[in-house]
Amino acid sequence: xxxFAIKDCALATIATGRHAQTxxxxxxxxxxxxxxxxxxxxxGTLMRPEFYDREYNNDFAAWCHHSLHDSVLAERLAVxxxxxxxxxxxxxxxxxxLIDERLDETEVILTARADQLFHFTRSVTVVFDTYxxxxxxxxxxxxxxxxxxxxxxxxxxxARRREPIGMDDFxxxxxxxxxxxxxxxxxxxxxxxxxxxxxxxxTRLARAFKQHFRPPRPRxxxxxxx
Amino acid sequence: xxxLPESTSLLERYAAHAGADAVGQLRQLATRLQGLRVVxxxxxxxxxxxxxxxxxxxxxxxxxxxxxxxxxxxxxKEFFSCTKSFHNALQGRxxxxxxxxxxxxxxxxxxxxxxxxxLLEEADVVFIHDPQPAPLLRFCPHRRGKWVWRCHIxxxxxxxxxxxxxxQFINGYDASVFSLAEFAQPMPHxxxxxxxxxxxxxxxxxxLPSEEVRRVFRDFGIDHRRPTLLQVSRFDHFKxxxxxxxxxxxxxxxxxxxxxxxxxxxxxxxPEGDLVLKEVLAAAGDDPDIHxxxxxxxxxxxxxxxxxxxxxxxxxxxxxxFGLTVTEAMWKSKPVIGGNTGGxxxxxxxxxxxxxxxxxEGAAMRIRYLLFxxxxxxQIGHNARExxxxxxxxxxxxxxxxxxxxxxxxxxxxxxxLG
Numbered sequence: 001x002x003x004f005a006i007k008d009c010a011l012a013t014i015a016t017g018r019h020a021q022t023x024x025x026x027x028x029x030x031x032x033x034x035x036x037x038x039x040x041x042x043x044g045t046l047m048r049p050e051f052y053d054r055e056y057n058n059d060f061a062a063w064c065h066h067s068l069h070d071s072v073l074a075e076r077l078a079v080x081x082x083x084x085x086x087x088x089x090x091x092x093x094x095x096x097x098l099i100d101e102r103l104d105e106t107e108v109i110l111t112a113r114a115d116q117l118f119h120f121t122r123s124v125t126v127v128f129d130t131y132x133x134x135x136x137x138x139x140x141x142x143x144x145x146x147x148x149x150x151x152x153x154x155x156x157x158x159a160r161r162r163e164p165i166g167m168d169d170f171x172x173x174x175x176x177x178x179x180x181x182x183x184x185x186x187x188x189x190x191x192x193x194x195x196x197x198x199x200x201x202x203t204r205l206a207r208a209f210k211q212h213f214r215p216p217r218p219r220x221x222x223x224x225x226x
Numbered sequence: 227x228x229x230l231p232e233s234t235s236l237l238e239r240y241a242a243h244a245g246a247d248a249v250g251q252l253r254q255l256a257t258r259l260q261g262l263r264v265v266x267x268x269x270x271x272x273x274x275x276x277x278x279x280x281x282x283x284x285x286x287x288x289x290x291x292x293x294x295x296x297x298x299x300x301x302x303k304e305f306f307s308c309t310k311s312f313h314n315a316l317q318g319r320x321x322x323x324x325x326x327x328x329x330x331x332x333x334x335x336x337x338x339x340x341x342x343x344x345l346l347e348e349a350d351v352v353f354i355h356d357p358q359p360a361p362l363l364r365f366c367p368h369r370r371g372k373w374v375w376r377c378h379i380x381x382x383x384x385x386x387x388x389x390x391x392x393x394q395f396i397n398g399y400d401a402s403v404f405s406l407a408e409f410a411q412p413m414p415h416x417x418x419x420x421x422x423x424x425x426x427x428x429x430x431x432x433x434l435p436s437e438e439v440r441r442v443f444r445d446f447g448i449d450h451r452r453p454t455l456l457q458v459s460r461f462d463h464f465k466x467x468x469x470x471x472x473x474x475x476x477x478x479x480x481x482x483x484x485x486x487x488x489x490x491x492x493x494x495x496x497p498e499g500d501l502v503l504k505e506v507l508a509a510a511g512d513d514p515d516i517h518x519x520x521x522x523x524x525x526x527x528x529x530x531x532x533x534x535x536x537x538x539x540x541x542x543x544x545x546x547x548f549g550l551t552v553t554e555a556m557w558k559s560k561p562v563i564g565g566n567t568g569g570x571x572x573x574x575x576x577x578x579x580x581x582x583x584x585x586x587e588g589a590a591m592r593i594r595y596l597l598f599x600x601x602x603x604x605q606i607g608h609n610a611r612e613x614x615x616x617x618x619x620x621x622x623x624x625x626x627x628x629x630x631x632x633x634x635x636x637x638x639x640x641x642x643x644l645g
Contacts, residue, residue, distance in 0.1 A: 008254055010629040013419040015404065017412035036640045115567060119407035121419065124633045128254055128644040148247045199616065 004134040004173050006143065009154040011047050011123040013040070019117040023068060023110045026060070026118055027099040035088040036122035042082045042091070043157055044123045046198060047149075057194030058082075059118075060095060067112035073102045083166040127154060137174055137181060140209040149198035156201060157193050168193075170205070184212045236282075237289050243426040244621040252621060255628040256290035258644055262631065263371070264294045265349040267342070269309065269358035271298050275422070275550070276355050276378055279620065282425050286624055297345065299338040299359045304330045309358045315388035316357070316379050323388060332361055339365030351631050360395040372400040372634045378422070380409045380547045380568075401634060405548050406569055418630050421569065423623040424553050424614070430526040431557055434534055442531035448485060448517055453597055456487045456536035456555075458529055461502040461520065464545040465490075466565065469586040471509045471516065473542065476590035478515075481597050489519040489532055533558050537603060538596055542589055546570050556580070557614045559607035563592045573618070579610040 016037060020026040030038075041059035056062040056078045065074035076098050085091040112118070130151070134143055147155075155169040164172055171188050174181040187208045193201060241249040264287060268276050280296050287294035301309075308327035315321040339346075339362050346352055346362065350371040354360055356378055363373050375396050381389070381404065389411070396402065396413070403418045404410040410417050424431055443450040455474055459465040467488050474486040488506060503520055510516040533539060539555035541564040548569030555562050556573065562580040564570040574580035581592040596603050616622075636642045 008251060010251065010255060010625060012626065012629040012633045015407050015410040015417040015419050017410065017417065019407075039640070115408070117408075121407055122640075124629075124640065124642060126255070126629050126632045126636075126642045126644065128258065130254060146247075148251045150251055 001135075001176050002173075004140075004169075006130045006132040006134070006147065006151055007127055007154050008130050008148050008150040009125050009127045009158065010150055011044055011125055013044070013121050013123050016120045016122060018120045020120075021112050021114070021117050023064075023070070023073070023099060023103060026063075027096055027103065029120060030092060030096050030099070033120050034122050035092065037120045038088045038092050038095070039161070040121055040123045043161070044121075046157055046193070047123075047153055063112070063116075063118045067116040067118070068110040070102070070106075070110055072105075073098070076102070083160045086165065088161075125158070137177065137184075138213045140170065141206075141213050144202065144209055145206045147202065149202065152198045152202045152205070156191075156205065157198075160193075181212075184208070187212065235289060236285055239427060240286070240619070240621050244615060244619045248619075248621045248625070252286075252290060252625055252628065255625065255632065256292065258632055259628060259635075260291045262292045262351065263349045264292050264351045264353070264631070265345060266294070266296045266353045266355065267299060267346075267359045267362065268296075268355035269299050269301065269306075278425065278428065279423070279623070280355075282427070282620055283624060283627070286620075287627075290628075295345070297342055299334070299342075299362075301334040301338075301358070302330060305334040305358075312357045312388055312392065313379065315385035316381055316392075318383045318385060320385050321388065323391075328391070335359065335361040336365055338362065351634065353627075354399075357392050360392060363398050364395060372631075373398075374401045374403060374630070374634070375399045376403045377409070378405065380405075381411050382408050384411070401630070403630070406572075408568065409547070416634075418626075418633075420623060420626045420630070421572065421618070422548050422550060423618050423620045424550060424557060425620045426557065428526065430530050431554060432530070434527070434531055438527075439531045439535040442528055443535050446487075446517055446519060448487065450535055452483045452485050453481060453538075454485045454487060454536045455538050455540055455593065456489065456532055457540040457542065458489045458533065458551045458555075459541065459543070460490045461499045461506060463498075463502055464543055466542045466544050466586075467502065467506045468509045469544075470540050470542050470589070471506065472586035473540070473589035473593060474516065476587065477593040477597075480594050484593075484597070485515040485517065487517045487519065487532060487536065489524065489529065491521070491523050529554075530558075533560065536560060538563060538593060540589060541565065541570060542583065542586070543567055543570065549573065552580075553614055553618045556607075556610035557618075559604075559611045561596055561603055561606040561610060563589050573613065575613075578606065579613045580606060 016034060018029050018033065020029055045059055061074045061077035064070045064077060080094060082091055085094065134140065159169040160166050171185045174185050191204050237249050266280055266284060268280060270277050284294045284296045304327055308323060308331045311321050311323045343366055346366050347369045352371060352373045353376050354362060355376045360375060399415055401416040401418055402413050403420050405421050407419055440450050457470050461467060470488065474484065478484045506518055510518055533555050539560045539562045541549055541552045541562060543565040544567065546565060546568035552562050552564050552570055552573050556579065562574060563583055564574050564580060566582040566584050571582065574582050576582060583589045583592060633642060
């Protein structure tokens with residue numbers, strides 16, 4: 001089995017200079033904006049300052065709620081799981097369709113305040129090797145708590161848009177060991193990556209690995225008092 | 227926070243605040259930039275936020291193995307008068323800059339280029355900070371490295387004629403950096419976004435002994451045992467100091483022991499500031515529990531003591547850049563009630579790290595809520611400090627500069643995989 005190479009990453013955020021004030025403008029810009037913006041507003045948001053539990057898993061939903069005050073569309077956008085789409089253009093299409101559907105439903109033009117525009121940004125992801133290697137899954141118990149949040153982002157979030165699509169690097173590696181780690185993979189699959197900060201995700205992952213690999217408790221023998 | 231021995235390296239000192247993993251990541255990134263010749267250029271060695279940041283950023287880059295230098299351009303009185311007008315115009319004031327001043331601006335840059343050209347043309351990366359040295363690029367035709375214009379100013383609504391004039395010097399750069407997307411202008415090159423940061427080792431942010439905090443309160447005639455609100459800001463309509471007094475007055479009906487400190491330096495050449503101060507004094511009336519501190523200057527340590535001793539910090543701005551006073555207060559574990567604008571929105575999350583408000587009434591309600599639920603002051607303060615530790619310390623800003631340099635050197639596609 002191949003070793004697990006621990007990578008790290010850092011994001012440089014880039015402004016595109018394009019912004020939307022109305023829902024219609026958001027839809028029009030989405031049609032031809034750099035695909036990297038779609039990535040950034042879904043995934044890159046996790047590398048930004050946030051506090052623990054986030055309300056929405058992507059910037060589009062958050063903007064519709066907070067700036068357009070359209071909670072119906074915000075809720076619809078919030079359930080879009082980017083990992084369900086084969087590529088960013090398919091995801092882009094889904095967003096446009098949801099917005100079009102909402103534009104058909106509503107008779108008023110929803111407009112944000114002038115200081116609450118949606119600014120389209122993208123990012124450059126710089127991935128670098130930490131040169132740390134793991135040869136056995138049990139090493140994850142000590143390795144994960146020591147990983148930077150950049151590493152957590154790379155292996156647990158960013159991995160979902162790399163092959164195999166929709167799967168984090170930990171599960172992808174563990175599956176290579178056969179069925180032995182299926183229960184652990186199931187536990188990892190239940191960790192929703194979109195609603196918590198990377199610091200909390202790191203703690204959850206560390207706990208999952210620790211619980212799986214902890215030595216079985218010795219059985220207590222009953223001693224009769226005589 | 228433990229006291230570290232004198233011999234401790236700068237990076238280790240920062241690791242004690244920002245965490246070992248933040249510094250570890252800097253080291254990882256820097257391995258790709260070893261020996262890189264980096265030059266920062268600005269217009270002053272002392273005073274102002276840019277010099278404060280460079281004072282720490284450059285030694286940190288050196289400790290990480292980059293060959294970093296910091297150069298300062300020299301200029302005449304007319305030159306600085308011109309660049310001050312630029313500064314005001316770029317922030318939205320309709321100011322016409324006379325032709326002779328523009329000539330002086332270009333001549334001063336040409337003269338500085340004569341002195342700095344060998345260094346700048348040989349550098350791998352040059353960071354030019356703000357408009358003062360922006361034309362240097364034009365005078366370095368044989369440059370071999372990447373040139374980055376770092377704008378620390380809110381350029382969201384610039385006075386167009388001045389911005390059009392300056393843009394001709396900036397268009398030729400390889401990249402620009404702005405603090406927030408809202409501040410950026412469309413440019414013909416890459417525009418990076420890097421929010422500012424605070425320095426946990428500066429006098430403004432170091433933990434102070436409680437005796438020193440009490441002494442500062444005593445010196446200003448403020449009772450440190452009573453609940454205290456504080457706003458630190460210039461006397462400026464955009465900071466809404468009169469709105470802060472209204473919020474305080476609304477809250478005192480429920481918390482009669484409340485005190486308010488409005489602390490703000492006053493520039494000698496700021497007639498608008500004097501006008502706002504007059505309005506503030508009129509609004510304060512003869513209330514002995516409103517303390518308006520309006521000397522021309524307060525030391526960083528005094529401001530630190532006021533922030534440390536306050537129970538709740540306000541920054542009720544109507545318009546704000548990033549709002550570093552918010553960051554400073556949060557670093558001191560204070561819940562902040564801030565205006566719902568600019569960079570304050572990046573820092574305050576309702577009920578978690580503070581509160582965003584739109585009106586004095588909203589601020590009064592949050593003040594009452596916090597003073598009635600004292601344990602929330604502690605919880606929110608704790609969260610606030612943690613948010614700053616993870617996102618708004620100088621180590622994060624340095625990481626983003628290093629990432630930007632890697633991106634520029636390797637070409638800014640969507641993804642750069644380093645071996």
